[in-house]
Amino acid sequence: MYENLIVYLRCPLCKSNLTFARYEKEPVPQNRHDNITGIFSCNCGMIYPIIKNIPRLLPESFLDYEALIKKHIPGYQSMKKTIMEKYGFLILASKKSNESVKKTFGFEWSLLKQKEVNVWNLTDEEFKQQLWDELKIPDQEFKNMIIADIGCGHGRSGSLIADKSLLAFCTDVGLSIEQAAAQNNRKNCFFLQADLHNLPFPDYFFDFVYCSGVLHHTPNTEIAFNKVANVVNGKGIYCVWLYHPFNNIVHKAMLALRKVTIYIPIKLQFWLYMIFLLPFHKLISTLKGKPKGWREIMINQLDMLSPKYRYEHEPEEVTTWYKKDGFSEIEVTTNNSYGFSIKGRRNKII
Ligand SMILES: [Zn+2]
Structure with missing residues (x-):
């Protein structure tokens, strides 16, 4: 193969x-x-x-x-x-x-050393359910699809979609791809180290492309959106998850903190958050009755505070990107506190 x-x-x-x-x-x-x-x-x-x-x-x-x-x-x-x-x-x-993406996200996903560590505080079942809610595609339709998970991170989403599809490719720019491949070993799922700005696939190739929590961490979200859209075929579906603005005082404080943290070396960030932020978040999660492990909390903190770029967008803005790229049937499939997933089907190649 x-x-x-x-x-x-x-x-x-x-x-x-x-x-x-x-x-x-x-x-x-x-x-x-x-x-x-x-x-x-x-x-x-x-x-x-x-x-x-x-x-x-x-x-x-x-x-x-x-x-x-x-x-x-x-x-x-x-x-x-x-x-x-x-x-x-x-x-x-x-x-x-x-360079900075390799360092920050490579370190972030290396914290998922044990497979049982939850991502985004979701159990395996909750994680799967959230993914299917985002995609909203019947299993029958997936059956003959060649799919890609661009910026796959931990690789769990791409490999779960691979289980329903014919063939899957998961890409990521950093070395976390090695751990993703080792933890999600499937016969029809291939892992590649690649950058979404220079994807190693033919244009208009994939039946389905998933790109979750990635585009807003690039220098220009719309340009990155277009680059990934280029590998979606003439009838293909393209689903992305992006941050939207969030009117919450803690969130705003974290955004302000980013002005400093993005310049701190990643390992030093780890220890600073371990000493000053983690105990606070651990206490809050325990008081809420849903205690979190330190790895889960640290992943959330690093994801917020370490990436060089972190933009927020409204669904209406992203809808215009889909339309410009020849997509229709545009639908916001999930929308929670931090972000939303949106998908569209290509109806013409522009
Ligand atoms: Zn060449």
């Missing part, structure tokens, strides 16, 4: 097909996927490593994993020189812009 995956992938920079420059397969007992190590190459000169069974398809991946590539590709230095002459500006811009 893994060998066949390559037909669905594209070079994120030039959108051409990829080929294997190197490929090693090692069967792993009791694992649904063999362990693949290798390197993809593109006619444009780009190379992308596959490490721990996960294709690393960021423009800057060959720099991130340079030591490993050097060992396997003879003449790497001259190859690197050619790539940098052609794409150097794009690659360095991507590396710079992804």
